Amino acid sequence: MKQLIKNHQKAFYAFMIFNILVPLTNIAFAYAIKGIIDSGMSQNKEALTQAVLVGAIVIFIYAGLNFLSLRLKNKLVRQIMSRYKNKVLQSILDRDYRDFSNEKSGKFISVLTENMKKIEQDYLHQYFNISKNLSLMIFSLLAMFVGNWFLTLLVIIASIIPMMISGFIGQKSASLQNRAMIADQKYLAKVKDILAGFLVIKSFNVKDAICEDYSHESEKFDEIYFIKGKFDVLANVISQLSGMIVFLVAFGGGMYLVFNGSTTIGSVTAIVQLVNFVVMPLNEIGMGMSKFREGQTTLNAFEVKDVTGLQTGETKEYFDDVISFSNIDFSYPNAEEKIFNHLSLKIKKGEKIAIVGMSGSGKSTLLNLLLRFYDVTSGYISIDNQDIQAISAESLYNLMTIVQQDVYIFDDTLRANITLNQSFTDEEIKKAVQQSGLESYVLENELGLQALCGENGSNLSGGQKQRVSIARALIRKTPILLLDEATSSLDNQVTTEIESSILDIQNLTALVVTHKLNENILKKYDRILFMKDGVIVEDGSFSDLMDRRGEFCKLFELSV
Numbered sequence: 411m412k413q414l415i416k417n418h419q420k421a422f423y424a425f426m427i428f429n430i431l432v433p434l435t436n437i438a439f440a441y442a443i444k445g446i447i448d449s450g451m452s453q454n455k456e457a458l459t460q461a462v463l464v465g466a467i468v469i470f471i472y473a474g475l476n477f478l479s480l481r482l483k484n485k486l487v488r489q490i491m492s493r494y495k496n497k498v499l500q501s502i503l504d505r506d507y508r509d510f511s512n513e514k515s516g517k518f519i520s521v522l523t524e525n526m527k528k529i530e531q532d533y534l535h536q537y538f539n540i541s542k543n544l545s546l547m548i549f550s551l552l553a554m555f556v557g558n559w560f561l562t563l564l565v566i567i568a569s570i571i572p573m574m575i576s577g578f579i580g581q582k583s584a585s586l587q588n589r590a591m592i593a594d595q596k597y598l599a600k601v602k603d604i605l606a607g608f609l610v611i612k613s614f615n616v617k618d619a620i621c622e623d624y625s626h627e628s629e630k631f632d633e634i635y636f637i638k639g640k641f642d643v644l645a646n647v648i649s650q651l652s653g654m655i656v657f658l659v660a661f662g663g664g665m666y667l668v669f670n671g672s673t674t675i676g677s678v679t680a681i682v683q684l685v686n687f688v689v690m691p692l693n694e695i696g697m698g699m700s701k702f703r704e705g706q707t708t709l710n711a712f713e714v715k716d717v718t719g720l721q722t723g724e725t726k727e728y729f730d731d732v733i734s735f736s737n738i739d740f741s742y743p744n745a746e747e748k749i750f751n752h753l754s755l756k757i758k759k760g761e762k763i764a765i766v767g768m769s770g771s772g773k774s775t776l777l778n779l780l781l782r783f784y785d786v787t788s789g790y791i792s793i794d795n796q797d798i799q800a801i802s803a804e805s806l807y808n809l810m811t812i813v814q815q816d817v818y819i820f821d822d823t824l825r826a827n828i829t830l831n832q833s834f835t836d837e838e839i840k841k842a843v844q845q846s847g848l849e850s851y852v853l854e855n856e857l858g859l860q861a862l863c864g865e866n867g868s869n870l871s872g873g874q875k876q877r878v879s880i881a882r883a884l885i886r887k888t889p890i891l892l893l894d895e896a897t898s899s900l901d902n903q904v905t906t907e908i909e910s911s912i913l914d915i916q917n918l919t920a921l922v923v924t925h926k927l928n929e930n931i932l933k934k935y936d937r938i939l940f941m942k943d944g945v946i947v948e949d950g951s952f953s954d955l956m957d958r959r960g961e962f963c964k965l966f967e968l969s970v
């Protein structure tokens with residue numbers, strides 16, 4: 411954030427110049443008041459008129475400068491925040507899948523929404539407000555010293571204790587902010603979960619239980635904000651109290667000096683006016699500091715990382731030869747069960763492989779490991795003899811595309827969901843639409859590719875969503891394609907058409923996890939891997955496996 415502020419150096423320095431000019435007009439105003447009172451007391455009409463005129467001019471200059479300074483501050487805050495928001499989003503998207511999936515999405519939503527508001531209001535605005543108030547306070551104090559050092563000293567002594575108390579409260583507020591942020595994240599995660607599960611809640615008639623669960627989370631959330639509110643109120647009262655004490659000391663001490671004959675009423679009024687320019691900013695700094703500390707805690711709670719471990723790695727532009735799983739072991743993090751134990755597998759470039767087997771046998775895990783969503787516990791996976799752990803994530807995702815059973819559709823047009831806002835020619839889009847079996851839907855739809863898909867594809871059927879995700883994958887033309895039950899919502903005829911068009915793509919290496927044992931399609935694969943309990947128990951063409959009359963054959967015969 412400091413770097414972002416530094417990036418706007420010119421505007422920042424301009425703001426600082428205003429921070430000097432505005433207090434000077436405040437001081438000039440205090441002295442204009444002194445002139446008015448002293449000339450009034452001495453009944454000098456000419457001097458009085460002049461002082462009033464000076465006062466009026468000073469007011470207008472002050473208003474103009476203050477207006478410009480506030481506008482500049484708002485502009486700076488807007489520019490800095492807009493850059494910061496982009497950086498935060500980039501940093502979230504830069505995370506590797508493991509980092510991301512370890513966190514609750516509520517945390518990221520909160521970082522991009524609630525936290526942003528806090529950082530803008532509590533950190534940035536306060537950062538500029540405090541510097542503005544500090545400058546007004548210092549200049550006014552200097553002017554007071556010049557006017558009457560004794561009175562100034564009294565005022566400073568009177569304001570020390572309230573300042574220390576408000577500093578302590580600020581620290582307490584900042585520590586509560588951490589708890590408040592965690593509560594925010596949990597609350598958002600809960601709300602998100604409830605809204606996403608709307609249909610389940612409705613159809614299972616569990617509204618009351620869900621409301622109870624919600625109110626439990628919401629009470630915890632409210633309680634933390636209530637405690638934090640108590641400190642805010644205390645900070646408010648103390649800062650007002652400190653202001654009153656300082657005024658009391660300034661007026662009392664000033665009048666004592668007037669009795670002594672060492673100053674005039676005009677000078678005391680000017681000093682009291684200047685005290686105003688010390689007390690007001692002092693109050694605001696006191697309150698501002700506790701807000702600023704809260705803002706700082708919010709800012710520090712999320713680290714904006716530019717690169718993650720996965721992004722550092724070698725570049726690999728082509729897939730030329732072979733994918734190897736060499737003697738791999740794997741268990742999911744925090745799980746004891748071993749999914750793979752010394753598994754080895756070689757896939758040659760251009761091979762089309764179907765992976766079938768029992769539920770839970772490790773088919774999806776095999777693809778997840780190839781994509782480095784997880785790392786193997788021992789052994790290694792390589793592409794063209796290059797360990798995938800040494801290949802950068804960007805290169806890896808340029809070499810392969812996965813289509814999963816659960817499809818995510820953005821709330822945008824069909825076209826945008828297929829291209830994902832990358833530039834492709836109309837010809838390329840048309841081909842992907844054809845290969846994925848989407849053509850008739852696009853032709854029948856009045857808006858064609860401009861048709862809106864709705865929130866997570868609410869305007870599309872399950873099968874249409876799967877076809878969009880297949881089109882989205884095919885248009886990338888990566889040399890390796892991974893399909894994980896990507897056609898589960900499609901009928902046999904459409905599945906056959908789509909899989910056939912994929913199997914016809916020359917040089918494409920395809921790994922297709924499927925539960926659909928369709929003879930016509932299975933015959934087209936070069937190899938079928940039959941998996942059971944993390945082991946590839948059979949590996950061969952459809953006819954090989956049928957001749958073997960092993961586990962695959964039994965499953966196939968059961969399915970027909």
Ligand SMILES: Nc1ncnc2c1ncn2[C@@H]1O[C@H](COP(=O)(O)OP(=O)(O)OP(=O)(O)O)[C@@H](O)[C@H]1O
Nearest residue numbers: 742743745749767768769770771772773774775776
């Ligand atoms: N994120 C995870 N954390 C812990 N265990 C997991 C995780 N994902 C899968 N598993 C476990 O790993 C095993 C293999 O799961 P995987 O999803 O690879 O099987 P699958 O053959 O694709 O099953 P299906 O055909 O039902 O999709 C299962 O026992 C599953 O419970």
